[in-house]
Amino acid sequence: MKLPGHDVIARQADEHLVTHQVKLPRQTVERPIRQVVKRLLMALVVLVATAFIVYLDRDGYNDNSDGPVDLLDAFYYATVTLSTTGYGDITPVSDSARFTNIFVVTPLRVMFLIILVGTTLEVLTERTREEWRLNRWRTALRDHTVVIGFGTKGKSALQTVLATGLSKEQVVVVDPSSKAIDAATAHGYAGVIGDATRSDVLRRAEVHRARQIIIATQRDDTAVLVTLTARQINRAAKIVAAVREEENAPLLKQSGADVVITSASAAGRLLGLSVLSPAAGMVMEDLIQQGSGLDIVERPVIKAEVGRGVREIDDLVVSVVRGHRVLGYDDPAVGELHLTDRLITIVRATPSTKVAPGMRPLPQDQ
Structure with a gap:
């Protein structure tokens, strides 16, 4: 993939800006x-x-x-x-x-x-x-979540993360559009207006003290530059990035992203699955839409499940996370469940369902 120069992207972002600034959620005070x-x-x-x-x-x-x-x-x-x-x-x-x-x-x-x-x-x-x-x-901001890009993907990712119990005070949104930041602050998030490929903008969002960074930019080349800059500032943060084209995913991983979600190929696979099996396509779409129908979540193994097999517990287990490995439910290496394992399960959800302590929804591909 050919990347345009950094100055070109900076000029494109500057068209929407007067200056880089931080906007905190609005208070009920007159202007x-x-x-x-x-x-x-x-x-x-x-x-x-x-x-x-x-x-x-x-x-x-x-x-x-x-x-x-x-x-x-x-x-x-x-x-x-x-x-x-x-x-x-x-x-x-x-x-x-x-x-x-x-x-x-x-x-x-x-x-x-x-x-x-x-x-x-x-x-x-x-x-x-x-x-x-x-x-x-x-001063109070520590171990927070930085979301770069407040479009459809960024908003959907935030909804999923907030379902785990993360407070809105622990979220900072970075976007070059002042209108997007105004929308973010209206939802209760702190916002930084600026080009996220610049280190000074990311430092305004306190990226160096963030626990996780979600990169949901509109362009793949921008996502690469943002990932490189963010990883340079914070070596320990978990970086999850979205790209449109699957061929750009390896470049994102080389740039420092821990997880890369390919939106175009995922949408294409869902379209193809819906053609071959409309029912299967509906189930997959149900899993993607959090809060209703079926949800896919990650949870810890409880004491009552230790020593039992995957098929012996009540929940529908898809995979077992053991250390840094993700094992399929039918993998012989799973054997008996350990207390340190985590289970990826499919559960029934309603719009009012809240994620229990220790559980977290898996990232949704929007």
């Missing part, structure tokens, strides 16, 4: 611009109310320049009073006007200042609060 607009409207209401209060009692005020106070003078007085400027050219002279200034205008002035000062402090502290939240997130 700063909306807060400023709302508070400015509140301040305007206070200003208008003060002006009309002064205008209604305009006979109790004196304008040193021309005597009577009109509507414009009332707004002028309200403005300089609420802003504590106080030029002194318009003054309350009657007892009612002075009483109104003490018990009405002064509280309105305090409210006006609180609104403006509160808005300023809110805007100034918004960035500081977000940076503090980001630093706290980085």
